[in-house]
Each structure stands twice: as C-alpha cells, then as structure tokens.
Amino acid sequence: MKRVVVGLSGGVDSSVTAYLLKEQGYEVIGLFMKNWHDDTVTISDECPWLEDSNDAMIVAEKLGIPFQTVDLSEQYKERIVDYMFDEYEKGRTPNPDVLCNREIKFDVFMDIALGLGADYVATGHYCRKAEEVINGKTVYKLLAGKDNNKDQSYFLCQLSQNQLSKALFPIGELTKPEVRAIAKEADLITAEKKDSQGLCFIGKVRLPDFLQQKLQPKEGVIVQIPESFNSYTKQAPVFESKEDELRYFSTKYAYNLEDGKVVGKHQGAHYFTKGQRKGLAVGGTKEPLFVIETDVDQNIIFTGEGKSHKGLYRNVLFVTNEELHWVREDLALVPGETMDVEARIRYRQKLEKARLHKVENGLFVEFSNPQSAIQEGQFVAWYVNEELLGSGVIS
Structure with a gap:
C-alpha cells in the first residue's frame, strides 16, 4: 500500500480526493495547512481557517484516516505575502495561487509529507498527470482537467518534473458536479460547501483591504x-530582424x-x-x-x-530567462528556435494561438490576436494539445 498525504483544505474537492484515494486502496493521511494567523490583515472577525480546519477534521474522521494540522504561516508570510507586497509596490500584479502551489503545497508541504514516509502528495486540483518514457527516462506531463470550466492546470504551471513525479490529482478526470455527487453519496460534510473565494489559504480577505495593511494610501x-x-x-x-520587431511590439x-x-x-x-x-x-x-x-x-x-x-491591447510579451520555466525540460527551446502553442495569461482565459520565440536573454510570446491587459508579474502558460509545457512571469 502506497502512502499518500492529502492536503485537506476543508473544501469539497480535497475531501473527495481523500475519499477516492482511500477507495483505491492507498494508505491516506490528511493534513490541513494553516498558513495564516496574523489578524492585523484579516478584515473580518470570522476566522475562516478555523471553520475550514474543523470541516477537514470531520471529513478525516468520517473517512477513518489520520489527521493533523501543520502550521506553515511563517513560510507562507516569507514566500508569498512579502513577495506579493513587494510586487504590488513595484506596480506588478503577482499571482499568489501559482506561487502557493510552487512554494508551499509542492515544496514546504511536500517535504513534510515525505518526512511522514509518503510516496505521494495529493491535492484537489482539476488537472491530470501522465507519464511517458522518452529516451529511457520517465517524463511527467501536466494535462488540463477534464472539466473545461474548472481546469486548474494554470495554477500548477510552475511545477518541476521532481514535484510532478510525487503529485496525484485524483479528481482531474471528473467535473465539479460529479465531485459534488460523490461527496453527497459518501455523506461528506463538505458536499454542499461553497468554493472558497479569496487569497490562497488566507480566506475571506479582499485584496485591496489586504494590501492597505502594508502599502500606505497616497493620493x-x-x-x-x-x-x-x-x-x-x-x-x-x-x-x-524578427527579434527587433518582437521587442518593439512587446514594449508597453x-x-x-x-x-x-x-x-x-x-x-x-x-x-x-x-x-x-x-x-x-x-x-x-x-x-x-x-x-x-x-x-x-x-x-x-x-x-x-x-x-x-x-x-489595453498588445500581442507580444516577454519573459526573461530568470523567470522562464519549463515543466517539460526536454522540450525547452534554445535561442533561434520557435514553437507554435496555445497560451493564456490568466486563469479561466480561453487558450489563444501563439508562437514562442527563444532569444538569448529570454522568450517572446507572440499571440495571433491582441490580448487585453497584459500585466507584468502575472504568469503566461503555454500548452500543446492538452499538455501544459511551460510558463513564465510576464516582464
């Protein structure tokens, strides 16, 4: 029996993730990540994480799996919150959810899970994983979720081969209504629970209010x-040259x-x-x-x-080498190479035809159609068919 640690967030998706793994015969452990307890930046008196950790605990009891809470608030503040304030101060717009997956769930949290003897870490993301042996080496692929309305592969666009090798996404083949139906049938308390809005793990915080705690108002x-x-x-x-043209059109x-x-x-x-x-x-x-x-x-x-x-519109953006990431390292371009892909610059945006151009100091993404509100600090992710191949921070 392989051991899997599930990030139980107190929502329906992670609850069903744990349920399905248990049904499949894995030894499952539920961990709730507490990522925040600095009340100076929470705007309401409600304590969302307490309610969520209770729900997670009730689900774990129902499934008969061990459960504990891990406090990652220090790492979360350092790696996510401080970074966010810094980016906003520079006039860029970071994506905390993408960072949270790269820095917290599949790094700090994964280390804790492996320390508990886990073979895998599982999350309730709507995406899928595949593997293929290429030139004698196992290559892991990150695929879009089956539910087009909920596909969350974009949020995992910064994962590495190593992180993917230990990740499981049991609900990636399902749609949201199917997930809720499973939760209902299994009599899980989270079956009807609304999806959480707000910052990854901080809960019910409005972003402008959150930012105002650290960035002073200035008329x-x-x-x-x-x-x-x-x-x-x-x-x-x-x-x-083509590079001159790309540079010209990527300049705001x-x-x-x-x-x-x-x-x-x-x-x-x-x-x-x-x-x-x-x-x-x-x-x-x-x-x-x-x-x-x-x-x-x-x-x-x-x-x-x-x-x-x-x-509002541009059709070319640039990613520097420092902020360029290939999930599929074996497909990384070298200067002078191009690749036809589909790309998106924000979650839930429909994929748009684009061409990647690798140059010495980075990568240009040239869209067939002009894109609205290309924002520095956000992530661009590119796909071929259903596979997410890589991503980068828009510079």
Missing part, C-alpha cells in the same frame, strides 16, 4: 488617455500627465492593476473607464474609455 490623480494618443497611430518602423506604451486629462483622484497607484474597472469612481463617460497603465513612481493611474481602448 494621486487619474488621467484619461484619448484614443487619438499619438503612439497609438504612429507608423511602426522597418525592422532589421509610455504615458505622461500631459498626454490626457485629469478626471479623478485615487488613494494609491499600487492598489490598481491593468484592465481593472472597479474602484475608479469616475463618472461622466459614455463607457466605463479601464486602467491601461499605472505609474507607481509618479503615483498616477492612466485610464481609457471602453474595453476596446487601444491602450
């Missing part, structure tokens, strides 16, 4: 950039205060992200305003009217 202006802004209409130069527009009109005030450019509409509180325009750029040094938010505003 600045909101500037509206017209569609007639000169950089939108100027002719592209003649390029010496630069705006100054005098390029538009001041239409309002805000409490800190670092609270806003590209593509954001809510929270601007500026009226008087035919269509809503969207954030097209933030300048955290000057503390200015630049906006454009309507979701088809030119300032």
Whole structure:
C-alpha cells in the first residue's frame, strides 16, 4: 500500500480526493495547512481557517484516516505575502495561487509529507498527470482537467518534473458536479460547501483591504488617455530582424500627465492593476473607464474609455530567462528556435494561438490576436494539445 498525504483544505474537492484515494486502496493521511494567523490583515472577525480546519477534521474522521494540522504561516508570510507586497509596490500584479502551489503545497508541504514516509502528495486540483518514457527516462506531463470550466492546470504551471513525479490529482478526470455527487453519496460534510473565494489559504480577505495593511494610501490623480494618443497611430518602423520587431511590439506604451486629462483622484497607484474597472469612481463617460497603465513612481493611474481602448491591447510579451520555466525540460527551446502553442495569461482565459520565440536573454510570446491587459508579474502558460509545457512571469 502506497502512502499518500492529502492536503485537506476543508473544501469539497480535497475531501473527495481523500475519499477516492482511500477507495483505491492507498494508505491516506490528511493534513490541513494553516498558513495564516496574523489578524492585523484579516478584515473580518470570522476566522475562516478555523471553520475550514474543523470541516477537514470531520471529513478525516468520517473517512477513518489520520489527521493533523501543520502550521506553515511563517513560510507562507516569507514566500508569498512579502513577495506579493513587494510586487504590488513595484506596480506588478503577482499571482499568489501559482506561487502557493510552487512554494508551499509542492515544496514546504511536500517535504513534510515525505518526512511522514509518503510516496505521494495529493491535492484537489482539476488537472491530470501522465507519464511517458522518452529516451529511457520517465517524463511527467501536466494535462488540463477534464472539466473545461474548472481546469486548474494554470495554477500548477510552475511545477518541476521532481514535484510532478510525487503529485496525484485524483479528481482531474471528473467535473465539479460529479465531485459534488460523490461527496453527497459518501455523506461528506463538505458536499454542499461553497468554493472558497479569496487569497490562497488566507480566506475571506479582499485584496485591496489586504494590501492597505502594508502599502500606505497616497493620493494621486487619474488621467484619461484619448484614443487619438499619438503612439497609438504612429507608423511602426522597418525592422532589421524578427527579434527587433518582437521587442518593439512587446514594449508597453509610455504615458505622461500631459498626454490626457485629469478626471479623478485615487488613494494609491499600487492598489490598481491593468484592465481593472472597479474602484475608479469616475463618472461622466459614455463607457466605463479601464486602467491601461499605472505609474507607481509618479503615483498616477492612466485610464481609457471602453474595453476596446487601444491602450489595453498588445500581442507580444516577454519573459526573461530568470523567470522562464519549463515543466517539460526536454522540450525547452534554445535561442533561434520557435514553437507554435496555445497560451493564456490568466486563469479561466480561453487558450489563444501563439508562437514562442527563444532569444538569448529570454522568450517572446507572440499571440495571433491582441490580448487585453497584459500585466507584468502575472504568469503566461503555454500548452500543446492538452499538455501544459511551460510558463513564465510576464516582464
């Protein structure tokens, strides 16, 4: 009997994960990760993790599996929270869920599990794993979940071969309704429980409120950039090489205060992200305003009217070598090589046709169609067929 440690979060997905593994004959241990107990940044009096750990414990009792809570809040603060504040301060938008999987669940947590003699770590992610022997070596593949509405492979886009080799995703072949039906039939307390919203493991915290704990409010202006802004209409130069062309089109527009009109005030450019509409509180325009750029040094938010505003769109982005990651190391490109893929720049976005271009200092991702709100700090992930091959942080 192989031993599996399941990250029991107190939700229906991880509950059914533990149930299925037990049914399949594994020796299952449930661990609840407590990743937060700094009340200074929790905005409500409710204590979500307590409720969740109770639910996890009740599920473990019902399944007759050992259960314990592990406190990872120190590592979580260091690796996720501090990083998030740092990124937002720089005007970038990090993805805590992707980091949480790479740094916590499949690193710190995995080490604890292996210390308990586990052969595998299992999570309730909607994705699948496959393996194939290539040139005498076992290669692990990360595949999209069967449920298109819930596919969570994007959140695991930073996993390594080593991490994948020890991971199990038992619900990847199922849809969410099927998972709920299994939970109901097994009489698990989490069967009807709503999916958690909020930061990975911190629970019911609204991101702006969370950020305000550490990043002080600072009043600045909101500037509206017209569609007639000169950089939108100027002719592209003649390029010496494909790389020059990619570099040109991956460069974001630069705006100054005098390029538009001041239409309002805000409490800190670092609270806003590209593509954001809510929270601007500026009226008087035919269509809503969207954030097209933030300048955290000057503390200015630049906006454009309507979701088809030119300032929102680019079709090329760049990833530096330092922030480039191949799940399939055997398929990594070398400078000069290209690869046709499908890619997404955020969770739940439908996959878009793109071509990867490897250059000396990184990788360009060139989309066939312009993408809205390409945001530095977020992850781009690329796929061939259903397999996620690699990812990188947008620079």
